[in-house]
Amino acid sequence: MTVRSRTVEWQDPGDSAKAAATMAGIDFLREIAAGRLPGPPLAALLGFTLDEVEEGRAVFAIEPGEEHYNPIGSVHGGVYxxxxxxxxxxxxxxxxxxxxxxxxxxxxxxxxxPVTKETGKIRAIGTVLSRGRRTALAEAGLYDAQDRLLAHATSTCMLFPVPQ
Structure with missing residues (x-):
């Protein structure tokens, strides 16, 4: 049996959390995308990046590898x-x-x-469908380099004032 290992480093997530409370969402996300604020530790753990952001749209990317696999040799649904x-x-x-x-x-x-390491870089593109005062509805698609849809999701988000 061949053993593989991986080392993961991340920055204190409290720094970004503090900044988030002082900025509009688009500005906060642009700072993360530009590398001026640290991304979330989960992104470092899984190896994904925030590549694009504009109002109502966000794009994440990842290069799938064996470390993302389930026991049957493809990327785990939790990564999707x-x-x-x-x-x-x-x-x-x-x-x-x-x-x-x-x-x-x-x-x-x-x-x-299915997604494997042979799939190559994949992108998750999220867009807002509707936003009110208390909730928002968004969708996201996961695409390969040929723009084939690999997975799709819808999400309802609750909006609330930042706790003091």
Whole structure:
């Protein structure tokens, strides 16, 4: 049996959390995408990045590897769900004014194609479908380099004032 290992480093997530409370969502996400604020530890653990952000839209990317596999040799559905949840949630976050936060209320996911390390880089593209004062609805698609849809999700997010 061949053993593989991986080392993961991340920055204190408290730094970004403090900054989030002082900025509009789009500005906060742009700072993370530009590397001026640390990304979440989960992104370092899984190896994904926030590549694009504009109001109502967020794009994450990952290069799948063996470390993402389930026991049957393909990327685990939890990795798909994490990328889709991140893209949908950050699309919503990009529309929020300073002092407003969100949390996912639900995530409905559909897995359409298998992903392996041979798939190459994949992107999760999230967009806001509707945003009100208390909730927002977003969707996200997971795509390969040929723009084939690999998975799809919808998410409802609850909006609330940032706790003091």
């Amino acid at each position: 769900a994490t990328l889709l949840d991140s893209a949908a949630g950050c699309a919503v976050h990009s529309t929020l004014p300073q002092g407003t936060a969100y949390t996912s209320l639900d995530l409905s996911t559909r897995f359409l194609r």
